[in-house]
Every structure is written in C-alpha cells, then in structure tokens.
Amino acid sequence: MEDIVFGIDIGTTKICALVGAVRNRELQIIGLGVQPSSGMRKGMIVDVPSAAVALARAVEAAEETSGYRLSQAVVSIAGEHIGSTNNSGMVAIGSSGRGGNDAGVTAADIDRALETAQAIPVPHNRQIIHLIPRHYTIDDHAGVRQPLGMHGFRLEVEAHIVTAATTALQNLQHCAGSVGISAEETVLNALASAEAVLEPAEREMGVLIADIGGGTTDLALYKQGTVWHTHVIPIGGYHITNDIAIGLRAPHEAAEKVKIQYGDCRPAEIDPDFVFTVEPFGGEKIQVGRQDLAQVIEARVEEIFHLILKDIQQSGYDELLPAGIVLTGGTALLRGITDVAERVLNVPARVATPKNLVGLVDSLHSPAYATSVGLLRWASMDHHRYQARPGLLSGHGSGEWSRRVGNLIRTLLPD
Numbered sequence: 001m002e003d004i005v006f007g008i009d010i011g012t013t014k015i016c017a018l019v020g021a022v023r024n025r026e027l028q029i030i031g032l033g034v035q036p037s038s039g040m041r042k043g044m045i046v047d048v049p050s051a052a053v054a055l056a057r058a059v060e061a062a063e064e065t066s067g068y069r070l071s072q073a074v075v076s077i078a079g080e081h082i083g084s085t086n087n088s089g090m091v092a093i094g095s096s097g098r099g100g101n102d103a104g105v106t107a108a109d110i111d112r113a114l115e116t117a118q119a120i121p122v123p124h125n126r127q128i129i130h131l132i133p134r135h136y137t138i139d140d141h142a143g144v145r146q147p148l149g150m151h152g153f154r155l156e157v158e159a160h161i162v163t164a165a166t167t168a169l170q171n172l173q174h175c176a177g178s179v180g181i182s183a184e185e186t187v188l189n190a191l192a193s194a195e196a197v198l199e200p201a202e203r204e205m206g207v208l209i210a211d212i213g214g215g216t217t218d219l220a221l222y223k224q225g226t227v228w229h230t231h232v233i234p235i236g237g238y239h240i241t242n243d244i245a246i247g248l249r250a251p252h253e254a255a256e257k258v259k260i261q262y263g264d265c266r267p268a269e270i271d272p273d274f275v276f277t278v279e280p281f282g283g284e285k286i287q288v289g290r291q292d293l294a295q296v297i298e299a300r301v302e303e304i305f306h307l308i309l310k311d312i313q314q315s316g317y318d319e320l321l322p323a324g325i326v327l328t329g330g331t332a333l334l335r336g337i338t339d340v341a342e343r344v345l346n347v348p349a350r351v352a353t354p355k356n357l358v359g360l361v362d363s364l365h366s367p368a369y370a371t372s373v374g375l376l377r378w379a380s381m382d383h384h385r386y387q388a389r390p391g392l393l394s395g396h397g398s399g400e401w402s403r404r405v406g407n408l409i410r411t412l413l414p415d
Helices: 048-066 107-117 166-177 189-197 200-205 237-248 252-262 290-315 337-345 367-379 398-412
Strands: 002-010 014-023 026-036 072-077 083-092 126-138 141-144 154-165 182-188 207-212 217-223 226-233 275-278 286-289 325-328 349-351
Touching: 002 048, 002 166, 002 189, 002 367, 014 048, 014 367, 026 048, 026 367, 048 166, 072 166, 072 189, 072 367, 083 107, 083 226, 107 126, 107 154, 126 166, 126 182, 126 226, 154 166, 154 226, 166 182, 182 189, 182 367, 189 207, 189 217, 189 226, 189 325, 189 367, 200 207, 200 217, 207 290, 217 290, 226 290, 237 252, 237 290, 252 275, 252 290, 286 290, 290 337, 325 337, 325 367, 337 349
Parallel strands: 002 072, 072 182, 207 325, 325 349
Antiparallel strands: 002 014, 014 026, 083 154, 126 141, 126 154, 207 217, 217 226, 275 286
C-alpha cells in the first residue's frame, strides 16, 4: 500500500513543490520542483497572476519527476496577519452528557472538548487554521497527554489556536486553484519546519524553532511535546539583502550574491584588510571591506533576535527553553548566525537541516528546505493524508505544460 502526499512551500524567495510516497510509514521523496518566487512580499501573495505562473512551473517540475498528476496539496502559510491564542474547553465524559461512561474517554469526547475550546470570538475577516491540544485534564488529574480510554466525569482541554486573515487564505487558495491544485490544508511555516528538524527530546524539554525565510521569521515554541506558542515577525533575509543593496548602492541581485558569498555576522572575526569588488549602479566597480559588510549584516540579524526575545518575554515563556533555539530557513545559512542568537537570547542555538531523508534528497539537505520537507511529513500523518489522482502520467511533456499555463492565463487575465 502506497500513499502519495504533496506539499507546496510558497515563500517570499522561492516556491518548492515536493511529492512524497509513504510506504510502511516511511516517507520517500519522489518529486521535486523549485522556482524563484514572484508576486510575493513578506510571506504573502501581492500579485496572484505572477505568483501563479511561478507556482505552475514548480508544480510542473514536481509532476514530471514524480510521474503523478497532482490535484491537492498541503500548502505553507506565513505573513504578519497570522495570530494565535490559547483557550480551554470542557465537556462531560460520555455521549449521554451525564459523565462516567464505562468505556472511558472516547474520540467523540475529545472532539467535543476541542469544539468548545475553539469557541472564541473570531472576527469575520479571520479563520482558524490550527487547533492544537496542549494538554488535557480529567477531573482533577492535570497534564494528561492522551486521554483516550481514561475514566472520569469531566474532560478539559487547553489548546493553542492559530488564526489567519481570510483574504490571505483566499489568495493562497485562488493561486493554487488557478493551476489546478486544491489547497486541502494550510500549515504555518514554523510548524511544518518543526516536523522536519526537531528532536523529540527538544520538544519535551522546551525549544523555540525560528524559521527565518526571505520575508518573515516564523516562530513556534514547543514544551512537553507540543506547541505552546506561535508568532510571525515580518522581517527576514530580504531585509538583510536590502540593507546591503542600499549601503552599496547596488542592484538587489548583486547584493544577494554578496550576502551569500561574503556575508558573515561576526565583524570582530573578519580580517579588516579583506576586500572584494562590487559593481554598483553606474557601472564603475568599487572595493568593499568584508568587515564593513559584516557590520551591516550583524545589525539586522541582531534586530531579528531582539524581536524574537521580545516576543517570548511577552508570551511569558522565556524561561521554558532549556533546549534553546533551532534555526531553519535560508537565512540560517548566514555564517555566524548562531553566535548572534546565543549572545542575544542567552540560550543554546543550532542550525538544523531536514533529517532522515530518503529519495530525491540531494538538494534538500539545507535549512532552506525545512518547511518543504516538513509539509510532507505533516501530510503523511494519519490524520493529514491526501491522495493524488491515481495513474502515472502519460504524454506529460511540453504539451501538458502549455495547456496548464494556457488555462492559467485565460483564468487570470480580464476579458
């Protein structure tokens, strides 16, 4: 028996479409498509036609490599519109409502408790995208993780609730739908990344995952094996590149290359005599000191971690991180970024890459692909399983690509 799962990470800088096959509970990556993003800003779609064309190319590549025609996917979501809160719900155990069911807590009891927990005032322009149990209480027995089958009269659940702007969700669904993909579920970037990189011991002890992408920094705090807090900071690697572009008066593409090739977060450790050449606007090449570049980068990276520190202090969970902070996302590749994290947050820090990968994985051993891989792991869970349409592709070449893009253009362009 084989299940096919499909995940699409629609980020500010890239779109990554991954196809996985789940065999005997093992996930094997069988399809991959990566394209530079277009029409995105700070993790949100701002130009549906442009974003849809980039998405179509990524989906096409994933279908070509996997051999499957794909129609539904688990899709990542980010952006400063994301909000979260915690709430509790309580029900009597037993379908009769009188409590004391001989069978103990049933799945129906758990569902009813979660329904009461999500009964919070949600504005008409927002939707709940995640409802995650933190822990349960049966009568006076607190800290229960799995109440199924346990006996008692009263079941209480404390849940973490994540909400998103309805318009952002609609734009995401419309973009996916325009290329023939149904967005069956949207998953917060940090939660997806956690599925790919966190160790069980870290989740248990208390750890913060920070997925620092192009436009946002997505946070999720885990304690006692589950999510306690989430937050999105609207700053990421793009802002570092923009600082460099402004400082050098150079095109954004040139600044990005400089960041990747020479970027570092530790100016004190850089040779002050090390210089490199940049061609700014105007065409006359200039010499730039690598130590000066590192000072610009360090300032922005420090700002990101100070914002992270402020958020966890305001949440009241800053003392719950004995396992420290785990960094993912493309910006985590910056040299010396863990040094800044440890200095600002005063906790251990590590950069994490997706683990236990099987299949087409050569290019995925990078923190930049933690969300993408995590989406597949999320989709492969028993309660998050979606099927591709059966049957291998036949004659799925340039003609199919032309058909998909042709339909896309006809859908998006005005009459």
